[in-house]
Amino acid sequence: MKVGIANDHAAVEMKNEIVKYLASLGYEVINYGTDTNESVDYPVYGEKVANAVADHTVDLGVAICGTGVGIGLACNKVRGIRACTCSEPYSAEYSRRHNNANIITFGARVIGIETAKQIVKVFLETPFEGGRHQRRVDMITDIEKRNEAK
Ligand code: RB5
Secondary structure (H helix, E strand, O other): OEEEEEEOHHHHHHHHHHHHHHHHOOOEEEEOOOOOOOOOOHHHHHHHHHHHHHOOOOOEEEEEEOOOHHHHHHHOOOOOOOEEEOOOHHHHHHHHHOOOOOEEEEEOOOOOHHHHHHHHHHHHHOOOOOOHHHHHHHHHHHHHHHHHOO
């Protein structure tokens, strides 16, 4: 499985740890930056990883900023993206099971590296359950389509 990862300046160290961790688990990781501590704008990096997920360059994405919120909001502006901001593994698991999330986001200033690793691992390992959840995810896509037409 190919995983895309992106972050702003608040999350360079956490991103580097997560990249190493994912490699140790056998994932192919594509890094969309940023890679320095120089202040950058999180929407730029959210859009990069979101586009990579949307066009199937990667299968799933990870996006990290200070809170995980800003980069998640940016990701969700790309058509077909369901980015979920999670600070614990249970929500991350159900973001896959029930919501078919395709990007997980979290905050480097909110959670520690061990929690971040647990979140990413469960997110990548958990399948979408489909069934009644597919109908609800389709309803989210319908909202996107109705609003594109405006
Ligand atoms: C950057 O200072 C910070 O605003 C950003 O990392 C993120 O938390 C935004 O949501």
